[in-house]
Amino acid sequence: MGNCSSCEGPVSTCVGAHPISAGRVRQTFVPGNIQAHKNQYQYAVRAKLQWDLAGERMENVFEAATRVPLQTYDGIELDAVWVQAGDVAVRPTALLFHGNAMTLHSMAGWANFYYRIGFHALLITMRGYPGSAGDAAADGEVGFYRDAAAAVAFIQEKKGIPKNIIVAHGFSLGATLAAAAASQHDLGALVLDHAFTTPAAVAKMFVPRLPEWLLNGTMVGAWRSGLTAEVAEGKAVITDGLSNIEKVGNFRGLLCVIYGTEDEMMPVSFAESLLSSHEAHTGDAKPSIGFPIEGGTHNTPQFYESVVQESLEEVLQQSLAVGPSTVLDNNGG
Numbered sequence: 001m002g003n004c005s006s007c008e009g010p011v012s013t014c015v016g017a018h019p020i021s022a023g024r025v026r027q028t029f030v031p032g033n034i035q036a037h038k039n040q041y042q043y044a045v046r047a048k049l050q051w052d053l054a055g056e057r058m059e060n061v062f063e064a065a066t067r068v069p070l071q072t073y074d075g076i077e078l079d080a081v082w083v084q085a086g087d088v089a090v091r092p093t094a095l096l097f098h099g100n101a102m103t104l105h106s107m108a109g110w111a112n113f114y115y116r117i118g119f120h121a122l123l124i125t126m127r128g129y130p131g132s133a134g135d136a137a138a139d140g141e142v143g144f145y146r147d148a149a150a151a152v153a154f155i156q157e158k159k160g161i162p163k164n165i166i167v168a169h170g171f172s173l174g175a176t177l178a179a180a181a182a183s184q185h186d187l188g189a190l191v192l193d194h195a196f197t198t199p200a201a202v203a204k205m206f207v208p209r210l211p212e213w214l215l216n217g218t219m220v221g222a223w224r225s226g227l228t229a230e231v232a233e234g235k236a237v238i239t240d241g242l243s244n245i246e247k248v249g250n251f252r253g254l255l256c257v258i259y260g261t262e263d264e265m266m267p268v269s270f271a272e273s274l275l276s277s278h279e280a281h282t283g284d285a286k287p288s289i290g291f292p293i294e295g296g297t298h299n300t301p302q303f304y305e306s307v308v309q310e311s312l313e314e315v316l317q318q319s320l321a322v323g324p325s326t327v328l329d330n331n332g333g
Contacts, residue, residue: 007069019317042273055222066084071150074138078125078132079103079132080104080122080124081104081111081124082120085118092120093122094166094167095155095187096111096112097178099171099173099174104131106171107123110193113309113312121176122151124150124328128201142229142231144180145184152187153252154179163187167188167191167316168190170191170273171194172196172265173194175195176242176247178190178192179195179248183251186252186253188254188319190321191256191258192271194258194263195259195266196243198245199242224239225240245277248274249277252285255278255286255287255288257288258293261296262296263297264297275288291312
């Protein structure tokens with residue numbers, strides 16, 4: 001299948017996004033100078049290069065950032081950074097997962113956004129990526145779910161944050177871990193950022209002439225559904241073949257989907273399918289909200305755009321019951 005020309009990772013794991021129906025909340029904006037943003041804060045670089053260049057940036061952007069020990073149920077040591085937003089210990093918290101060919105540093109822009117609005121943040125590097133131990137290919141789907149479970153456990157058990165004020169936010173491949181964290185651990189909100197629906201749907205984008213039965217069969221063989229896997233002490237989940245459609249269908253919190261209308265990796269229909277799946281299972285109980293980036297591609301650094309930031313901030317604060325009395329400034333005032 002080859003490698004993605006943008007991030008240089010396998011296209012099978014590099015993952016996206018459809019006009020949202022009028023019945024849903026819609027936020028739209030046109031990015032400014034997309035190429036300038038790309039040059040300034042490049043998504044599409046090798047993971048090792050991203051690691052080397054971004055190390056200093058973490059220290060500069062987050063004076064409150066500290067590296068923390070994070071070990072999964074199967075003993076894998078993950079690189080993780082905790083960003084403390086002020087002196088109030090219990091406050092809304094964002095759990096951030098990067099995409100393929102990236103590391104936790106790639107989510108620095110989003111961490112800065114959450115920090116600015118008064119949220120703590122935990123960033124992790126997935127197993128097998130620079131800075132973390134393990135082998136993502138060998139450990140497969142279950143490995144991803146164990147990474148997500150360890151991150152949730154850290155926030156709840158080490159930091160004492162209730163699950164209903166945790167938002168999981170994942171970009172591209174990382175959206176799978178975010179969806180797992182939110183659906184398998186009953187978190188308060190989920191942000192899918194340029195996410196895919198299923199691996200088979202992604203494969204279909206790159207090899208459209210192959211029969212669907214063959215693609216589906218190949219993906220089922222690679223990512224098997226229906227297996228019981230222990231992801232934490234006393235916590236077992238059922239695999240779904242990395243299906244984000246299944247996960248959002250089982251999720252009962254707020255769902256926000258950010259996507260580019262010109263995403264070359266994922267069609268816009270992916271976002272519509274994710275929103276529809278969640279909407280069908282939750283009804284009016286929790287909203288399904290689309291944030292299309294008009295003209296945005298898969299690697300558009302969307303967190304620079306103030307319109308998305310402002311809209312997402314408003315939605316999250318309303319959903320997580322956060323108001324002026326609980327969201328304090330970053331000096332704890």
